[in-house]
Amino acid sequence: MVKVKASELRKKDQDQLKKQxxxxxxxxxxxxxxxxxxxxxAKLAKxxxxxxxxxxxxxxxxxxxxxxxxxxxKGKKYQPLDVRGKRTRAIRRRLTKKQENKLVLRxxxxxQNFPQRRxxxxx
Amino acid sequence: xxxxAKPDAKKTGKVLKKGLHQRKHKKWxxxxxxxxxxxxxxxxxxxxxxxxxxxxxxxxxxxxLQPLATEKxxxxxxxxxxxxxxxxxxxxxKQIKEFAEKLYNIKVTKVNTLIRPDGKKKAFIxxxxxxxxxxxxxxxxxx
Numbered sequence: 001m002v003k004v005k006a007s008e009l010r011k012k013d014q015d016q017l018k019k020q021x022x023x024x025x026x027x028x029x030x031x032x033x034x035x036x037x038x039x040x041x042a043k044l045a046k047x048x049x050x051x052x053x054x055x056x057x058x059x060x061x062x063x064x065x066x067x068x069x070x071x072x073x074k075g076k077k078y079q080p081l082d083v084r085g086k087r088t089r090a091i092r093r094r095l096t097k098k099q100e101n102k103l104v105l106r107x108x109x110x111x112q113n114f115p116q117r118r119x120x121x122x123x
Numbered sequence: 124x125x126x127x128a129k130p131d132a133k134k135t136g137k138v139l140k141k142g143l144h145q146r147k148h149k150k151w152x153x154x155x156x157x158x159x160x161x162x163x164x165x166x167x168x169x170x171x172x173x174x175x176x177x178x179x180x181x182x183x184x185x186x187x188l189q190p191l192a193t194e195k196x197x198x199x200x201x202x203x204x205x206x207x208x209x210x211x212x213x214x215x216x217k218q219i220k221e222f223a224e225k226l227y228n229i230k231v232t233k234v235n236t237l238i239r240p241d242g243k244k245k246a247f248i249x250x251x252x253x254x255x256x257x258x259x260x261x262x263x264x265x266x
Contacts, residue, residue: 025184029226033264036189058178065175073174080174 004053009060017061024054183222186214190265191245197266203249204256206265210246212238219246227263229254 004024009017028050034043066082073079103111137145188209190196196207210219216234223231230251237245250256260266 029184029187030264032189036192037264037266062175069174073170078170080171082174 003049004056006056006060009057010064014061014064017057017064021054021057021061024050024057028054181211181214181218183225186211186218186222187226188243190260190263192265197260199247200256200260200265204252204254205247205249206256206260206263208246208248210236210244212242212244214244216246219248223248227259229259 004020009020012020028047031039031043031047031050034040035047069080070083073083188211191207191209193207199205199207206223208219208223214222216236219234219236220231223229223234230253231248232251233249235247235249239245250259257266
């Protein structure tokens with residue numbers, strides 16, 4: 001059996017994907033019974049393939065749901081946590097670039113009005 | 124005039140002493156003090172913590188791990204019209220009954236379960252007499 005390809009699964013819609021998962025799971029259950037009842041090695045080797053196919057199908061289902069959520073929440077101030085990007089725990093707790101570079105008004109005005117000048121000596 | 128002025132004076136006197144908003148102290152009639160009920164607002168989250176609901180972990184496929192085809196199990200199928208399965212330890216008899224009926228198109232009269240010493244759950248699924256246990260086992264592939 002050939003493993004189901006994710007690129008093919010992505011073309012399907014949610015109902016078709018759910019049905020695919022159900023079919024794969026019924027196949028898995030029959031294979032597991034065959035394992036108990038002493039099945040052919042071909043069948044036993046198929047178990048891994050089917051398991052991985054179920055995993056890819058479920059991944060694609062989840063992916064599709066998330067893309068929809070991303071579209072809906074794009075540009076909004078508060079996004080769901082799994083849309084925000086996982087990065088690392090420490091990075092999430094850091095100050096944002098904007099927050100880091102924020103200056104007091106007094107300092108901002110000073111920098112604007114008296115910038116560091118650069119001069120060149122004419123030869 | 125004087126009679127009218129008196130109550131006002133008393134009031135102002137009280138206000139000066141105790142302040143404008145005078146809370147009446149409620150009488151406690153019990154010995155213990157219990158926190159009075161306060162206003163509890165319902166949740167109105169600004170964003171979802173988990174935007175996509177996760178899949179249910181115990182569905183009809185994942186409850187049944189494998190059927191048992193030991194000598195004892197086969198004997199049970201023949202004599203008692205009962206299938207023997209290894210089942211997810213978290214499932215309960217109601218679930219096992221429902222899912223068995225759905226998966227194998229049978230009618231279940233009773234489910235007995237036990238937890239083996241190695242931690243796995245064994246379910247004895249008694250089928251109603253209209254179905255032959257041996258036929259069903261053949262269909263599933265146990266025999």
